[in-house]
Amino acid sequence: MKILIIGAAGMIGMRLARSIIKNDFNGEIHDITLFDVIPPKIENHKNSYKIKTGDISDPNIISELINQKPDIIYHLAAIVSGDAEENFEKGWDINAKGTWHLLEGIRKKFLTSNGSYKPKFIYASSLAVFSGPYPSAINDDFSPNPETSYGAQKLVGEILINEYSRKGFLDGVALRLPTIVVRPGKPNKAASSFYSSIIREPLNGIEAILPVPENLCHWFASPLSAIRFLRHAAKLDFKKLGNRRSLNLPGVSCSISDQILALEEIAGTKTSKLIKKIPDKKIEDIVNNWPQNFMADRAIELGFVADKDFKDIIQIYINEEINT
Amino acid sequence: MKILIIGAAGMIGMRLARSIIKNDFNGEIHDITLFDVIPPKIENHKNSYKIKTGDISDPNIISELINQKPDIIYHLAAIVSGDAEENFEKGWDINAKGTWHLLEGIRKKFLTSNGSYKPKFIYASSLAVFSGPYPSAINDDFSPNPETSYGAQKLVGEILINEYSRKGFLDGVALRLPTIVVRPGKPNKAASSFYSSIIREPLNGIEAILPVPENLCHWFASPLSAIRFLRHAAKLDFKKLGNRRSLNLPGVSCSISDQILALEEIAGTKTSKLIKKIPDKKIEDIVNNWPQNFMADRAIELGFVADKDFKDIIQIYINEEINT
Structure with missing residues (x-):
């Protein structure tokens, strides 16, 4: 083949x-x-x-x-x-x-x-x-x-x-x-870039900027x-x-506050405190228009399987990019 | 302009x-x-x-x-x-x-x-x-x-x-x-052609063929x-x-039996009896996959107005094409 x-x-x-x-x-x-x-x-x-x-x-x-x-x-x-x-x-x-x-x-x-x-x-x-x-x-x-x-x-x-x-x-x-997180490497110019940064940077001991309110939900894999x-x-x-x-496709629907909580549970508050809130209205307006949650019934029936939860998503990053 | x-x-x-x-x-x-x-x-x-x-x-x-x-x-x-x-x-x-x-x-x-x-x-x-x-x-x-x-x-x-x-x-x-009926002129090769024929031909004293079951609904203007x-x-x-x-766009949702009834009310049973049922599975399969009914809320709010009912649609054909 x-x-x-x-x-x-x-x-x-x-x-x-x-x-x-x-x-x-x-x-x-x-x-x-x-x-x-x-x-x-x-x-x-x-x-x-x-x-x-x-x-x-x-x-x-x-x-x-x-x-x-x-x-x-x-x-x-x-x-x-x-x-x-x-x-x-x-x-x-x-x-x-x-x-x-x-x-x-x-x-x-x-x-x-x-x-x-x-x-x-x-x-x-x-x-x-x-x-x-x-x-x-x-x-x-x-x-x-x-x-x-x-x-x-x-x-x-x-x-x-x-x-x-x-x-x-x-x-x-x-x-x-779904939006793919946690991407390895440096932040890029995509509006979604912060979704990886707020997990990746703290796990590497670096400060990260959160430009949007914590109650915003989105769909991840x-x-x-x-x-x-x-x-x-x-x-x-x-x-x-x-x-x-x-x-x-199926994914994990998760608010930013839940993402921060998941990070805290995995790496402690010292890590999660590296996330600094610096609101950026332009990014907020873009992200506000993104889907928050799906019922991906057809794909699930066809055998596509999502990550278990956001902790799972963070753990995958740690396994693939830090513990290697 | x-x-x-x-x-x-x-x-x-x-x-x-x-x-x-x-x-x-x-x-x-x-x-x-x-x-x-x-x-x-x-x-x-x-x-x-x-x-x-x-x-x-x-x-x-x-x-x-x-x-x-x-x-x-x-x-x-x-x-x-x-x-x-x-x-x-x-x-x-x-x-x-x-x-x-x-x-x-x-x-x-x-x-x-x-x-x-x-x-x-x-x-x-x-x-x-x-x-x-x-x-x-x-x-x-x-x-x-x-x-x-x-x-x-x-x-x-x-x-x-x-x-x-x-x-x-x-x-x-x-x-x-919506599907536009009643079209003047001759039948054409479109699968929807019979929707005009079953009204137009009888009103002109000619037999028309109905290739699909009478309970099929569709959306008309x-x-x-x-x-x-x-x-x-x-x-x-x-x-x-x-x-x-x-x-x-808004339209009239109507079954074929209701269309025939409307024709009967306007032109009598002598006219509606000119419709001959000759099932055509190929056309039925196509038409079966067509929309039957809409809630066209946005268009209605924007001021688009549908025909009142199917009798109205027939009457428009009579006014425009027969009584001129």
């Missing part, structure tokens, strides 16, 4: 690649291609994967990738939210048209192979397809209504995946991932769960999805 | 053009351009409008149209449902990419005019964005999930209109029109209401739409 990971240099892409290489390479999976604008670096295992670099807004690159006939294609590549909002054309070119090129490349291969080539296509979508006002818990029938360019681009991708799947050109699923979601999707019988290829 | 109607040769486009020309030309509105692949024909009033023909998948044509700086753009052009389903590329080229070209043309004019050009953009969307299973009445938060190419293309158009409006390049609205919706949208303060530019 051949696997192609598009966006393999990102935080999730690299973890996914590592997980597949470490656990399954040379078993069922004998060919792994990692694709991104910059070459992904996976420690060790140098002979277990191929690397390709390029831009998915270039149809020639797409042809090259699809000509290898990967059986499973993970599409995780995207211009991030802030960049897509600032750079309208770039965001639409890469996040929406890039995805479309990719699907078109697959469709053409499907047609020239007389339907013998029909890969699984696993797409990382986002909670950014939604906007408020929200019900107390968002169910599987709640309408997306993006209020960011990134969210609109992801939603166009979802509709195309649904359509190309329904027409039988490929077998796709769009996974609306650990990087480990994100990888489990993506790998579970590869094993899923997509017939069970019918013509509804977008899935709200 | 300049008006551009794209798709002006269609049933709704021509009626809209007639309504504007007859009631408002040389008042507030001094310039009307009718655009379609074939030249629209409006009886009389020959000096009140300009005609342009072409294909909206051609960016040069778009530039020409937008260079005239229309204040209000009606975008009603589309490859119909059956055609879009059979001809995948054609449907996506015209219904989705054509709409995108149009929005891009407007955005470019917005940019080159330093933001002084910002038209109202009124888009005919469709119930085809939805699929079942449905709640007893679809509310404004119910998620679209197209199960036809046409519906998917319309939904991509909606997302783009929302996005281009949110970014301030234009001021758009997407009107999800008269051509007159459709024109009122489109004209009401032009007068609407779009600020009231916020960032939710797609509207489920």
Whole structure:
């Protein structure tokens, strides 16, 4: 079985690649291609994967990738939210048209192979397809209504995946991932960055800034769960999805005060006191419009499993990033 | 004020053009351009409008149209449902990419005019964005999930209109029109065609075929209401739409048995007996997946008004097409 990971240099892409290489390479999976604008670096295992670099807004690159006939294609590549909002054309070119090129490349291969080539296509979508006002818990029938360019681009991708799947050109699923915490590394410019910082920095003995009120709730998953979601999707019988290829994934709904409490229980008040409240109205306004809670019934029924609670999410960070 | 109607040769486009020309030309509105692949024909009033023909998948044509700086753009052009389903590329080229070209043309004019050009953009969307299973009445938060190419293309158009409006390049609205009955003329290949036939043919003394069970419900508006919706949208303060530019429009929810009863009350049993039941499983399967009922609260609050009942809808056909 051949696997192609598009966006393999990102935080999730690299973890996914590592997980597949470490656990399954040379078993069922004998060919792994990692694709991104910059070459992904996976420690060790140098002979277990191929690397390709390029831009998915270039149809020639797409042809090259699809000509290898990967059986499973993970599409995780995207211009991030802030960049897509600032750079309208770039965001639409890469996040929406890039995805479309990719699907078109697959469709053409499907047609020239007389339907013998029909890969699984696993797409990382986002909670950014939604906007408020929200019900107390968002169910599987709640309408997306993006209020960011990134969210609109992801939603166009979802509709195309649904359509190309329904027409039988490929077998796709769009996974609306919860916000992934705790991300390792430095804070970035994403509005959600503080959600990782307020846990990560204190655990490393550094002060962190909390820019929003403590009662704000949001929907989370650990990087480990994100990888489990993506790998579970590869094993899923997509017939069970019918013509509804977008899935709200299960997660942990948690207020910031509960997050701080969880941190305190794990690492003590000395650690949690490193969180400094410095309100930032701009970030508060953005985060206020994010989903707080879901009833992800369909995904749960399909076997996707969330983290147990926020303490679990913190513990995963400690195990993966501190105790190694 | 300049008006551009794209798709002006269609049933709704021509009626809209007639309504504007007859009631408002040389008042507030001094310039009307009718655009379609074939030249629209409006009886009389020959000096009140300009005609342009072409294909909206051609960016040069778009530039020409937008260079005239229309204040209000009606975008009603589309490859119909059956055609879009059979001809995948054609449907996506015209219904989705054509709409995108149009929005891009407007955005470019917005940019080159330093933001002084910002038209109202009124888009005919469709119930085809939805699929079942449905709640007893679809509310404004119910998620679209197209199960036809046409519906998917319309939904991509909606997302783009929302996005281009949110970014301030234009001021758009997407009107999800109910199924329009009673259409004049001959039956066509649309699965919905029988909904007009079973009223129109008997009223003209001709037999009509009913291919689906009488208990099937659906959501209707008269051509007159459709024109009122489109004209009401032009007068609407779009600020009231916020960032939710797609509207489920009000209509009449009616079962086929109630439609037959309404026909009987208006024209007697001799007329209604001209409806012959010849079940067609293929059509039944399609129609079974169509919305039956809505709570169109937002649109009603914004002043969109539905037909009173199905008798009203039949009477409008009689007034417009038989008693003239």
